Amino acid sequence: MNEDAIIRKLRRHAPLIGDDCAVVQGPRNQDLLFTTDFSIEGVHFTRGAPAGQIGRRAVARSLSDIAAMGGSPLYCLISLALGPWTDQSWIDGFYHGVNQLLSQTKTQLAGGDISHANQLVCDVMLCGAVRKGKALRRSGAKVDDIIYVSAPLGGWRHKREIVPRLDIGRALIGKATSCMDISDGLALDLHRLCRASGVAAEIDAVPLLERATVEQALHDGEDYELVYTAPPKRRVPGIRIGSITKGHPGALRYLGKKLAPTGYDHLQQRS
Amino acid sequence: MNEDAIIRKLRRHAPLIGDDCAVVQGPRNQDLLFTTDFSIEGVHFTRGAPAGQIGRRAVARSLSDIAAMGGSPLYCLISLALGPWTDQSWIDGFYHGVNQLLSQTKTQLAGGDISHANQLVCDVMLCGAVRKGKALRRSGAKVDDIIYVSAPLGGWRHKREIVPRLDIGRALIGKATSCMDISDGLALDLHRLCRASGVAAEIDAVPLLERATVEQALHDGEDYELVYTAPPKRRVPGIRIGSITKGHPGALRYLGKKLAPTGYDHLQQRS
Numbered sequence: 378m379n380e381d382a383i384i385r386k387l388r389r390h391a392p393l394i395g396d397d398c399a400v401v402q403g404p405r406n407q408d409l410l411f412t413t414d415f416s417i418e419g420v421h422f423t424r425g426a427p428a429g430q431i432g433r434r435a436v437a438r439s440l441s442d443i444a445a446m447g448g449s450p451l452y453c454l455i456s457l458a459l460g461p462w463t464d465q466s467w468i469d470g471f472y473h474g475v476n477q478l479l480s481q482t483k484t485q486l487a488g489g490d491i492s493h494a495n496q497l498v499c500d501v502m503l504c505g506a507v508r509k510g511k512a513l514r515r516s517g518a519k520v521d522d523i524i525y526v527s528a529p530l531g532g533w534r535h536k537r538e539i540v541p542r543l544d545i546g547r548a549l550i551g552k553a554t555s556c557m558d559i560s561d562g563l564a565l566d567l568h569r570l571c572r573a574s575g576v577a578a579e580i581d582a583v584p585l586l587e588r589a590t591v592e593q594a595l596h597d598g599e600d601y602e603l604v605y606t607a608p609p610k611r612r613v614p615g616i617r618i619g620s621i622t623k624g625h626p627g628a629l630r631y632l633g634k635k636l637a638p639t640g641y642d643h644l645q646q647r648s
Numbered sequence: 649m650n651e652d653a654i655i656r657k658l659r660r661h662a663p664l665i666g667d668d669c670a671v672v673q674g675p676r677n678q679d680l681l682f683t684t685d686f687s688i689e690g691v692h693f694t695r696g697a698p699a700g701q702i703g704r705r706a707v708a709r710s711l712s713d714i715a716a717m718g719g720s721p722l723y724c725l726i727s728l729a730l731g732p733w734t735d736q737s738w739i740d741g742f743y744h745g746v747n748q749l750l751s752q753t754k755t756q757l758a759g760g761d762i763s764h765a766n767q768l769v770c771d772v773m774l775c776g777a778v779r780k781g782k783a784l785r786r787s788g789a790k791v792d793d794i795i796y797v798s799a800p801l802g803g804w805r806h807k808r809e810i811v812p813r814l815d816i817g818r819a820l821i822g823k824a825t826s827c828m829d830i831s832d833g834l835a836l837d838l839h840r841l842c843r844a845s846g847v848a849a850e851i852d853a854v855p856l857l858e859r860a861t862v863e864q865a866l867h868d869g870e871d872y873e874l875v876y877t878a879p880p881k882r883r884v885p886g887i888r889i890g891s892i893t894k895g896h897p898g899a900l901r902y903l904g905k906k907l908a909p910t911g912y913d914h915l916q917q918r919s
Binding site: 398399401402403404405411412413414415417419420421451452454456458485487488489490492493494495496498500502504 | 669673674675682683685686690723725727758763764765766773
């Protein structure tokens with residue numbers, strides 16, 4: 378069973394799952410956004426990676442979900458199951474990376490849990506806020522909308538570090554018709570956006586990170602850039618990559634040819 | 649390094665950790681409570697346990713933290729890293745237990761993450777609310793206060809299932825001087841409460857579950873009852889077990905003899 382199939386089944390159990398964050402009623406004129414993301418040794422990172430980078434990335438993945446909804450981060454909870462090999466200096470390095478990014482994004486570390494497991498497991502929960510009723514969704518793309526990405530793509534191999542696109546997300550409020558973050562590759566994530574919106578997409582050009590290939594940009598994970606749509610005459614930041622078309626919901630074409638919606642699948646490693 | 653030592657070090661990284669939940673400003677006259685709790689195969693449960701019971705318990709642990717602050721639960725996020733042995737019927741059973749308890753406590757399942765690991769790892773995040781400035785804390789116990797528990801103790805061995813004490817917690821608002829939940833045994837958790845309050849405690853009597861021993865009630869984990877303090881003349885629900893005394897912060901006596909603050913340590917298994 379792949380990730381989308383399991384998530385479809387889970388949706389029966391948790392009906393609010395679907396966008397990058399859950400949206401619930403918040404204080405005054407705000408909605409609250411909730412998101413949670415695992416970072417698991419051997420799945421999301423390898424043991425040898427610098428502890429600070431693992432910490433920074435674990436938080437960046439959740440911040441990117443807040444960005445994808447046009448929100449601002451408020452509070453963060455970090456649950457950490459230490460691996461048998463984890464020592465105090467690793468923990469210090471991990472939290473150095475965590476706190477650096479939290480402080481850059483004005484997010485408060487509010488708590489967490491600590492335990493142990495056979496491999497290191499981190500779960501980052503973020504609570505953010507967005508103007509009531511204004512959260513960006515996956516489901517609003519319309520035929521003839523232009524498709525944009527926030528920056529060149531190519532997957533984690535070609536990236537020094539993830540920069541959550543909070544400023545771009547906020548700038549898209551009231552302008553973009555749909556938005557999500559690219560965590561599993563442009564093809565798979567744009568497919569999800571199109572399916573949620575009941576439309577198809579034609580990609581004309583894929584902006585690439587230095588040394589990245591089109592194949593990597595389309596099907597590799599962990600870009601954590603935003604992909605979003607807006608009507609043709611509306612001015613939005615970002616790089617134009619194609620347009621929304623009529624067609625089977627979720628169907629993709631690249632330079633006129635059918636494009637398979639394959640990408641990084643955290644349950645199957647590669648779908 | 650044991651759990652308290654690691655948590656003391658983590659507190660430098662996450663200053664809000666200390667009570668059962670983090671307390672942050674919420675809508676109107678409310679504070680929001682956040683808590684997160686792992687349930688890990690081989691640490692918090694064994695693989696053979698019924699899936700529904702594992703799900704119910706995973707949620708109950710976090711609900712108990714909300715109860716310990718006098719709060720009401722609102723939203724729940726569940727992150728689930730499936731083990732290699734997990735199948736669809738296990739997932740269905742797990743969510744059956746989860747949803748049963750969430751519906752009984754009027755808590756909305758708002759989302760989560762899904763991944764895989766070498767062992768099953770579940771992380772439950774709960775967001776609750778409490779009247780502004782009224783959350784119950786660990787740190788308010790005063791000399792001569794009476795100590796109470798919400799029900800007889802004895803640890804998970806003697807319990808059919810955890811019942812989060814939300815009603816009792818809410819009834820203690822404005823009455824109890826301190827409160828926390830007993831997750832790691834009465835001795836260790838009362839020690840933590842006394843240390844946070846700068847006081848000592850004398851236990852006179854320990855109410856026991858059927859077939860449980862005093863040793864189990866004092867030092868076994870997973871009771872998830874509340875332990876709390878109130879001035880002698882104030883009427884509160886629960887069972888009286890002793891009183892707060894002057895002395896080295898955190899020092900405990902049981903029937904006049906010094907009592908070691910040992911209990912269940914999720915990092916060391918048994919401290």
